[in-house]
Amino acid sequence: METTTDIASDFLYLRIAKNFEDQILKNVLRIGDKLPSLRSICRQYEVSQTTAMQAYYHLESKSLIESRPQSGYYVSNSPKRFPMVPQTSKPGHLDNNNLEDIITTVHNHRQENSKIINLSLSAPAPELLPLAKLNKSMINAMRQLPANGTSYEHVQGSERLRRQIARWSHNMEAGLTDGDIVTTAGCINAVAYALTALTQPGDSIIVESPVYFGILRMAKSVGLRVIELPTNPQTGIELEAVKKTLETHKIKLCILVSNFSNPLGSCMPEEHKREMVNLIQKHNIPLIEDDLYGDVYFGANRPKSCKTFDQSGLVLWCGSVSKTLAPGYRVGWIAPGQFKDLVIKQKLYNTVSSATLTQEAVAGFLETGRYENHLRKLRQALHGNSLKFSRAISDYFPESTKVSRPQGGFVLWVEMDKRINTLDLYEKAIRNNISIAPGLMFTLQKQFTNCIRLSFGITWNEEVERSLKILGAIAKSYLPSGA
Structure with a gap:
């Protein structure tokens, strides 16, 4: 109170x-x-x-x-020179048939060329991670586990890790216990278990627009109908649009990236999360909450999640250390609420067990108290990067460019003049060894053709600034007099 x-x-x-x-x-x-x-x-x-x-x-x-x-x-900035924020999205009905080709192209380019300045990958640079301490934790896990960690783990996952996740979840006041949690191979794996457990081909689901391409690919692969709703770059999905859609369509579930979404960087205000939970409870519809970025906040406190306000068990809360500690460890989790048995069945059918060693290594790292110290340094570095990226965009891109202002996470959403085709911009950028994520990667519709997502998880240096300057020059070349 x-x-x-x-x-x-x-x-x-x-x-x-x-x-x-x-x-x-x-x-x-x-x-x-x-x-x-x-x-x-x-x-x-x-x-x-x-x-x-x-x-x-x-x-x-x-x-x-x-x-x-x-x-x-x-x-660091004056509002008079800082780029405006993009407006709320307005999804239409034209199909984007190039999603898979675009995603494959971007992934292949950045894997094939080690010289690329990677502004398209939403993950922390290795230099920002506590690699030596993680190595030590991995060695300790190998020594302490029966059979040096080569045995199968219990299907629900490491009890030690689940206990640490539950303890950590108290920061968002969710009140979880280790028994509420199932471990997974990363956050997208957690979302996949939830999605396949709760839907059938032909079902309709609600997502933000734009939304992380991994969610779109997954939904398409299991034959779901995806309804993209208007989304504000600062406050997230528009609740009025959610209300109307739930009243006029037969919706099976919702998927939201509630805190510092990918690619917009939006964070749903606490009152919006509470109202969203009220809506799903009213219509008895599950909500898969991807809270992958919640710990990477730039303010004083971690934002709460929708799970914080869940009294009915309809929210399936998904998380991971992939964006904060060890992307390659593939350690994630889900608190499935009333759908726990269904999710465990999906895990048993698909993978039988989680990776024993990496779970134990992460659990050991969390127990030491080093995680919060690491997160403080990571947040500070990323916040500084976001400001540097925004200033560079202000200095080098066309004057009409709009940029999101995330208060956490790894990404900026950049909206440019309608005459700038960012698929073509991508091709020109990659010839300069610069990788970006075109806006069409984040929708199943024909929209965001003048938008890109930039990741500021990379270490800032002169080469990164030079890359942004080149991107800005290419963008200007599409406009009369290069304005």
Whole structure:
């Protein structure tokens, strides 16, 4: 329950943030200027350090300031020069028949050429991962497990890992226990178990638009009818569209990437998640929640999930360490709610068991407390990258370019002039050893032909900035006078 102190604290941090935002707008504070230290803010406004940090986090969320390690906070952008945010999507009815070809082409190009600057892969660079500590955890797992980890694991998965996942889920107030969780080979594998357990060919499902291409491919492969709904780059799927669709169509289930979605980077506000759960409960429709990016937040706290508000067991919460710790370990999980037995059957039919060693290695890493320390460093690096990418796009791309402003995750959604065909842009970029993800990869419809997804999970350096400059120059070449 919200207290008077909480309300006063919220008001104070917003007031402090507004004061600095006004100074940036009026050019009193300019790009590159250093802001007062947190200690100075505490003294000047007579507030706690938590309130001071909330003010700076709020300014960071608007991409107005950035944190520099061991240095402090600096003005990084002015709203006057920052790209506008794309509008809510408006899915139509024309089919995109090239999805599979586009995905295959992008994957093949980046695998065949090691010199490529990979801006198309939504994953952390190896330099951002605690590789030495993971290696140590893997060795310990091999030593401690019976038969050195070569035996089959229980079908539900490592109890040690499930216990750690349940403990970690308390950050989003979901109240899970180890018995609620089934381990999987990554998050997309968890979504696949849920999807095949709950649908039959010909069923209709609701997704965001644009949406991660892996979900689209999976739905097509099992013969589902996919209904893409309007989605806002900041707040996620439009609830009015969900309400109308549930009332007018026979929907089998919904799939949402609730926190820092791929490719938009949107994060459903808490009240939207609560309302979404109310909607599925009203219509008795399951919701598969892909919460792969929830731990990669740039603000003060992890956002809650739809699972937080689930009282009926209709939300199947899916997660993984693939975007935070070890992509190649393929360690994921699902909390299937009332569908646990069905999901376990799917796992038994398809894989029998999860990989014993990698599960145990991740469990050991989580037990040590190193995960949160690693995540803090990862979040800081990614947040800084997102700001650098946004500034570079502002500097080098056509003036009409719009860019999402994610508050977590790995990706930016870039919308350009309608005259820019991003499939053609991709071909020209790859000839310059730059890989991007064309917008058509994220829809089953003929839309987003002028959009791209860029990943900022790569380590920022001069070569990355040069690549963005080249991309911007290619984009400008489509327009009269290169504007």
